[in-house]
Amino acid sequence: MNAPVRQTPLHATHVAAGARMVDFAGWDMPVNYGSQIEEHHAVRRDAGMFDVSHMLSLDLDGADATPYLRGLLANDVAKLKEPGKALYSCMLNENGGVIDDLIVYHLSDTRYRIVVNAGTADKDVAWMRKRIASTGANVSLNARRDLAMIAIQGPNAREKTWQALPALRAASEPLKPFSGAAIGEIFVGRTGYTGEDGFEVALPADQAAAAWAALTAAGVAPCGLGARDTLRLEAGMNLYGQDMDDDVSPLNAGLSWTIDFKDESRNFVGKSALVANPAKRRVLGLILEDKGVLRAHMKVVTAAGEGETTSGSFSPTLEKSIAFARLPLAVEAGDTVEVEIRGKLLKARAVRLPFARNGKAVA
């Protein structure tokens, strides 16, 4: 467990900016540069950016790329018709547990770009290679540790990205949400993990510091992993390792919408386990009505039985504490439940996710 802590190509930039650095999935990453709440608001109201170079881009090429991914992933890449269109999917093990959640961009029927989580990257690549060997698929998988990645997010994120990096404008301006385009060595996706508009830009590591400086000069606020967590929580987006993992079925983690059973002839890893084990839990948001802060792994008491929070924090947009909770199926949005905090039962309201999108509270 004592592997040396890794650094992204922007590490020196963060340290010079006075960021508070923490170990995240084996990487020394900025958690905040000052006030985490101010960074959060910058993304909801204007534009902020995150160093997400610890995440891994993978290029999958070959004649069998599409059938390989249709067998590997629980969502169906066959629904990606236009070049550049992206899909969010879980990659499951044979028991139906989640190995990782990822984004796959369809560049052509024989070429895909995949972006996976930092903490799971080695496990993912090993699993994917094993699956290539066992299926004999004619594909090659190339891990792109030569790339850095910057996520620019917020209502003004696209405009400020074009100001800072004008060469990206022509190819990225026509991009619809949840699609991406290659511009030479750079790949721009109109995607993110905040519930706001914006881009995720993968670029050669040696260009990262200059891009970050240009974005800073254009008024994009550097933001740390702290704000990234409260933004994704408000946006109702799961965090791997916290809201689901190898031992949790996506059906019990609020991810049923990402499992595509439509093509009955399609067999994907974990499918039979999912069919044999229907959902036992549903995921709803909780808004704490009493004072306090919800955190992961708190007991939730409902009229239909007990549940548990999987993620929780203070929501800067709602100015209340919020959480995701795995609850009995009979609990409905609008129900009042109780959460045990330090031995006391406090009132919370169950709501549909997300809590916030595009700058506004919606829950």
Add this chain to the structure above:
Amino acid sequence: MSNVPADLKYTTSHEWVRVEADGTLTIGVTDHAQEALGDVVFLELPEAGRQVAAKEACAVIESVKAASDIYAPVAGEVIASNQDAADAPESVNADAYSAWLFKLKPANVADVDALLDAAGYTAETAQ
């Protein structure tokens, strides 16, 4: 560098302690602590009349990141808690030394002598 006023006493668990003229103690968390915690969003403070032992967890400070216990620096009776700070938890970030959290009547005021002074606390946080 964080601010460590010379006229206060400190604990290794990052509370500051001011000995008032009447022998009561005013207690808060240090500048170093608020910086490490990040944005403070909730305080759970002890009620007046509660008897606390030295190093007993008697309050909770929650930042966006995490919850942390606050410990009684010495044994005594809680005589007040700061409702203004509880109503505006961000005041701890703005000035950790004016946003006091609770006041204690120590069982034995000499217990305070065993706490760290500013130089001792600075050395402690430099480690």
